[in-house]
Amino acid sequence: MTHFRSPSALGSLGGAMALMGQSVTIATTALTFLWPAYPVAAQTEATFEEGPKAVLDEAWQLVNREYVDPTFNQVDWDAARQRLLGGEYSSRDAAYAALRQELNRLNDPYTRFLDPQEYSDLTDQTSGEASGVGLQLRRDSESQTVLVMEILPGSPAEQAGLQVGDRIVLVDSQATDRLTAAGVARLLRGAENSQVTLTFSRNGGQNRTVILTRVRLELPTVHYALRQVGDYRIGYIRLDEFNAHAAEQMTTAINTLTDLGIDGFVLDLRGNPGGLLSASIEISRMWLQRGPIVLTQGRSGASEQISANRTALTQAPLAVLVNARSASSSEIVTGALKDNDRAVVVGTTTYGKALVQSLYGLADGSGLTVTVAHYYTPNGTDISTRGITPDIEVAMSGRDQQVLFGDPRLLGTEADPQFWQAVTALETTIIAQRQGGQSPRQLGRSSPEDSAE
Known part of the structure; x- marks a missing residue:
């Protein structure tokens, strides 16, 4: 997960979905979780000089000021500055290589340098436009x-x-x-x-x-459809990534399906590499009427808890689909819904990324992501490297996954065993709701009583 603190006030997320012809392949090698932006360039802008060393010093200063661990993972960060500024560079690429080498010493794959093209691609992706x-x-x-x-x-x-x-x-x-x-x-x-x-x-x-x-x-990041599964009308929603348009598109999906009359929802976060923290909070609040969403802890050790605010769009039964490529913001939403007993989680264990990054734009158009905080699920669980274990484990062979995810038209259909199990898991709740005399449309909307302060 990443958040924006760049001079350009742009945000972005790791994980590559190609843009406009966007491919359906999502990578999870550069996951980022974006935090709200604020400008930081004013402190260093006056010292900028022409040449690669100015960018190296700018990057060093950002890490020195913002990195979550003040010991820099036991790295002598002052010595890193001396090496960077003491070097001779024949080109910007050579300077970039030296900066990457120093960042690698932190042993943190999420604090990384982005050349101008990488930075542009990343900001485009999270903006949700291209x-x-x-x-x-x-x-x-x-x-x-x-x-x-x-x-x-x-x-x-x-x-x-x-x-x-x-x-x-x-x-x-x-x-x-x-x-x-x-x-x-x-x-x-x-x-x-x-x-x-x-x-x-x-x-x-x-x-x-x-x-x-x-x-x-x-860019469309939310895809939805009404699925008739036996006697049940299921609202299937797939979220590809948490970009700047994800929340508004999710609102449209939930409201449209609710108006069609649904018995329950299946929210598909499989393969979703993460994105904007703000989007994960907004989307969690669409499903969760009350309760904590996430706890973040920054460099100073101070913690901040973010909670639901009684603005849920629906109370209908909900299942969430996840897999090993569900990461970052996907894990924020999954953890919030699971720990608050709002949803049943189906699939396989998630990626396990519990670090928050900020994205900064540098003076020459390059960028830097810096780990600035750690997050915990509402129950206080640290999911780093462990991920979130689903309530119902539904494993798939590598071949079956290749076939299913190679053709997104199969997702959320009878050819999708994890979706099928999610609907089965909702059955008891749907029957109980029906016996309580609530119609599908009533299930879909939060009641005035629940929304009242």
Whole structure:
């Protein structure tokens, strides 16, 4: 999890979902948890000088002032500054390498340097917006081709006539047959108002070529549907990441499904690498009427507890799906709902990341994530490296996971054993609610009594 304290007041999250053609692959190698931003550049801006050493000193100062452990994990951080400023660098890349080496001494994979491109990608991702053409892609394992899985309404791709199922053949004359969906998505991204030439085919027909102008678009991070499972109407909601638009999209999903009349919800956080702390708190409050959400502890040792504020959107029975790639903000939400007995958790043990980062922009356009706090679940549990153990363990083989997550259309269907078990786990509660005479719509809305102070 990360939070923003950059001069540009932007936030971002680790874990790569390609943007605008966004791929469905999510990595968990750079998880971040974003904290609310505040400007810090004013303290150092006056001392900036041209050259790599100015950026090195700026980065060192940020770690020196903000790092969660004042002993720097038993590293002599003053000596690190002497090494950084005493070195001779033939290029910025050489200076960047030296900074990475010093940060590695902290033995903290989440306190890390980002070059300008990495910093830009990260801030774009957490903003929930990107410049592209509006395609969501997947790689078909059988045909070994990259296909269009979803098209954003009103996007350049939709206006050009692309359709779900189209095969992406070339992007700016570069063949896609050896690229991943994420790789093709990267080619489709670019500066706003720039153009990209896209060649595609449909149903095995002749190739067609279109020229698309990239625009700034909001990324869909919440996907939802009404599933009829036997006699039960289940609101299935999948959250890909906790970006700046996640809360508003989650509100739409909960309210829309509630109005359709549901018996219960399944919230799918599998593969969700985290994101903005503020988004995890807002979304927790949508499900949780009262009770603590998370406890954070910073460098000084002072703790802050964040709680629900009686603004829940629904009281309907809830199950949460998690796996080993559910991390950071996903674990905040899962821990809050589990410890408060608001939801049954189904799947496999989560990633186990209980550290909070801030993201800072540096003077040359690069960036730095710094671990600034530790967090605990409402019961005071430290999940670091251990993760959250689900109430109901439903393991899947590597092959089964590859098939299921390789085609997101299968998620939340009868082909998804973890979803199926989640619905089964809700059955007793749904029956009890029905016997109590509450309609699906009544279950979906928090009552005025619950909302009253």
